[in-house]
Amino acid sequence: xxxxxxxxxxxxxxxxxxxxxxxxxxxxxxxxxxxxxxxxxxxxxxxxxxxxxxxxxxxxxxxxxxxxxxxxxxxxxxxxxxxxxxxxxxxxxxxxxxxxxxxxxxxxxxxxxxxxxxxxxxxxxxxxxxxxxxxxxxxxxxxxxxxxxxxxxxxxxxxxxxxxxxxxxxxxxxxxxxxxxxxxxxxxxxxxxxxxxxxxxxxxxxxxxxxxxxxxxxxxxxxxxxxxxxxxxxxxxxxxxxxxx
Amino acid sequence: xxxxxxxxxxxxxxxxxxxxxxxxxxxxxxxxxxxxxxxxxxxxxxxxxxxxxxxxxxxxxxxxxxxxxxxxxxxxxxxxxxxxxxxxxxxxxxxxxxxxxxxxxxxxxxxxxxxxxxxxxxxxxxxxxxxxxxxxxxxxxxxxxxxxxxxxxxxxxxxxxxxxxxxxxxxxxxxxxxxxxxxxxxxxxxxxxxxxxxxxxxxxxxxxxxxxxxxxxxxxxxxxxxxxxxxxxxxxxxxxxxxxxxx
Numbered sequence: 001x002x003x004x005x006x007x008x009x010x011x012x013x014x015x016x017x018x019x020x021x022x023x024x025x026x027x028x029x030x031x032x033x034x035x036x037x038x039x040x041x042x043x044x045x046x047x048x049x050x051x052x053x054x055x056x057x058x059x060x061x062x063x064x065x066x067x068x069x070x071x072x073x074x075x076x077x078x079x080x081x082x083x084x085x086x087x088x089x090x091x092x093x094x095x096x097x098x099x100x101x102x103x104x105x106x107x108x109x110x111x112x113x114x115x116x117x118x119x120x121x122x123x124x125x126x127x128x129x130x131x132x133x134x135x136x137x138x139x140x141x142x143x144x145x146x147x148x149x150x151x152x153x154x155x156x157x158x159x160x161x162x163x164x165x166x167x168x169x170x171x172x173x174x175x176x177x178x179x180x181x182x183x184x185x186x187x188x189x190x191x192x193x194x195x196x197x198x199x200x201x202x203x204x205x206x207x208x209x210x211x212x213x214x215x216x217x218x219x220x221x222x223x224x225x226x227x228x229x230x231x232x233x234x235x236x237x238x239x240x241x242x243x244x245x
Numbered sequence: 246x247x248x249x250x251x252x253x254x255x256x257x258x259x260x261x262x263x264x265x266x267x268x269x270x271x272x273x274x275x276x277x278x279x280x281x282x283x284x285x286x287x288x289x290x291x292x293x294x295x296x297x298x299x300x301x302x303x304x305x306x307x308x309x310x311x312x313x314x315x316x317x318x319x320x321x322x323x324x325x326x327x328x329x330x331x332x333x334x335x336x337x338x339x340x341x342x343x344x345x346x347x348x349x350x351x352x353x354x355x356x357x358x359x360x361x362x363x364x365x366x367x368x369x370x371x372x373x374x375x376x377x378x379x380x381x382x383x384x385x386x387x388x389x390x391x392x393x394x395x396x397x398x399x400x401x402x403x404x405x406x407x408x409x410x411x412x413x414x415x416x417x418x419x420x421x422x423x424x425x426x427x428x429x430x431x432x433x434x435x436x437x438x439x440x441x442x443x444x445x446x447x448x449x450x451x452x453x454x455x456x457x458x459x460x461x462x463x464x465x466x467x468x469x470x471x472x473x474x475x476x477x478x479x480x481x482x483x484x485x486x487x488x489x490x491x492x
Contacts, residue, residue: 195296200333200387201343203293204403205321205351214346218337218386 014083017138017170019107022053022079029055029083036066038089043069043228046082047236053079060085062092062121071227072098074108075240083111088121096125099223099237102135102167103244109138116144116179120151128223129160130216131167132244138170143184150181158188161219163212163244209245216241246271246308246443247411253302253468254291261287263468264303269411269443276446276454276479279465280487285447286330288465289415293327294320308410321347322354324410326403328417332396335387340399341369343387344406351407372405376432393420401432412437413445418453430456451483466491 007027008015015023036042048054054076062068066089074080086094100108114123129137143154160169173186193215201211217238224233247269254262261284269275279285291298292305294317305312307325315323335343348368349359360368373380376398388396397417404412414433418426430453437444446457454462454476462478463470464487471491472478482490 194333194335196333197335199293199295199317200329200335201347202317203295203321203327203329204344204347204407205318205354206343206347207318207350208316210346210350211318214338214343215335218335221337 014111014140016140017107017136018081018109019079019136022107023055023081026053026055026079029057029081031057031059034058034060034068036060036062036068036092038063039065041067041069044071045227045229045233046070046072046074047233048072048074048076048080048082049236049240050076051078052076055079055081055083057083058085060087060094062086062088062094064089064118065091067093069095069227070097071224071229071233072096072110073233073237074098074110075101075237076106076108077104078106080106080108081111082109084113086112086114086123088114088116088118088123090118090120092121094121094123096123096127097223097225097227098125098127099220100127100129100137101220101237101240101244102130102137103132105134107136107138109140111138112141114141114143114154115146116149116152116154117146119149121149122153124155126157126223127159128220129169129171130163130220130241130244131160131169132163134166136168136170140170140172140174142174142176143186145175145177145179145182145184147178149179152179152181153183155184156186156188157222158186159219159222160190161216162190162192213238213241213245216245247445248306249303250305251303252288252291252300252305254287255299255301256287256297260301261468262291265465265469266303267463267470269445271410271443272440273460274438274444274446274457276448276459276462277465277470278448278462278479278482278487279491283465284468285465286415289327289330289413289447292320292325292413293317318350319354321407321409322351326407326409326412328397328400328404328412328414330416330419332388332391332400334389334391336389338387339385340383340387340403341366344369344383344403348406368406369402372402372436375405375435376402377428378402394422394425397421397429398425398432401429401436405432405436408436410441411443411445413447415447416449417446418448418450426452427456429453433457451479454479464491
């Protein structure tokens with residue numbers, strides 16, 4: 001496999017919203033190859049909370065009936081790009097739960113390309129992004145279903161919450177299907193905290209920051225539900241959330 | 246306890262309350278009845294401090310304080326409880342988690358010690374029992390998947406846990422079947438009927454008043470109180486209709 005050495009431009013779809021200056025500092029990005037062998041199960045966590053710019057590229061292969069549970073918490077204070085390419089063989093199962101939390105002028109992005117190569121594989125992606133200040137949060141997610149990969153079940157649930165109108169969310173779930181019998185669902189929403197919900201909580205005595213935190217905590221938790229190490233992930237996310245609010 | 250004087254309020258720049266006056270003393274239960282669009286819910290939300298409900302005139306004093314000086318959460322800490330006509334669903338946040346945090350936020354606002362997890366659960370179990378609500382329901386996300394009647398009962402459980410001085414209950418009787426109406430009515434009596442507490446019931450119908458006997462009944466029409474009386478006024482309204490009585 002060849003590795004791209006020249007810095008990409010924004011004309012490339014997968015880099016359209018990136019922070020090129022920050023990316024230049026960490027380029028080229030090393031490919032991290034992961035293979036889950038046939039019939040086995042694995043779980044992985046990627047937690048990026050460090051001070052510096054980060055770009056990672058996971059290249060994952062799931063063999064027949066293999067299962068991977070991948071969780072990502074990306075909340076570094078400068079730039080964070082996590083690209084995940086996944087290829088699924090027959091009957092494989094891929095779960096992604098990712099949360100991005102940003103403030104200031106940070107740029108965070110998650111870029112996935114999930115390819116169902118063979119029949120009866122399932123993939124489920126849940127991405128929750130919380131953005132304050134002038135930050136930018138991006139999810140670009142492509143699901144490709146190859147010819148003959150019947151019985152595919154692919155799901156994408158993408159939601160971003162803007163705490164201030166100065167923040168920017170980009171979300172683009174994408175499907176490319178060449179098989180006949182495919183179940184694919186995607187939901188995508190960018191919004192603000194529900195004002196009615198906030199008032200309800202405040203009317204019971206929660207201060208406005210408490211009410212916000214409680215609702216955002218629940219929002220982020222959706223990315224980590226059912227994960228091994230769910231509590232630790234949620235706690236780390238909460239600590240970062242407190243800093244953002 | 247609550248003194249509303251010539252209150253005027255707008256919603257989306259439209260005047261809804263047009264000079265409403267009302268005084269509620271400790272130990273009293275008042276009912277406000279009125280036709281659709283009279284301003285009943287606006288009164289509840291304005292007193293609760295919901296954004297979008299703009300006070301344009303008049304004053305409200307609650308326990309000697311200017312109510313409009315207080316933020317919604319401060320009103321709660323001061324002892325005001327607003328029972329919602331349509332309780333809001335909040336996915337992912339459990340009742341137990343939210344109510345413990347709310348109870349402790351209120352206690353903190355009053356300079357009291359927070360409740361421990363054990364103390365809180367005991368209190369919650371007791372109040373849920375009072376409303377014949379399964380404790381397991383309180384471990385679920387706030388109001389999510391609850392029927393209309395369950396939401397209203399859950400409102401009363403919250404009221405029991407938060408122990409307000411004044412409860413403003415906006416159509417707490419809507420969506421309740423006959424058994425639930427009795428349970429909610431008895432719940433209101435048990436929780437709120439005390440010499441130092443008061444209730445303002447906002448309702449369309451007489452039926453809740455069979456269980457929660459009001460000391461005073463007011464008819465709200467066109468943004469003001471057009472008639473006040475004793476419990477007999479509610480019966481008269483039920484029989485003759487708003488138009489005849491309020492005219």
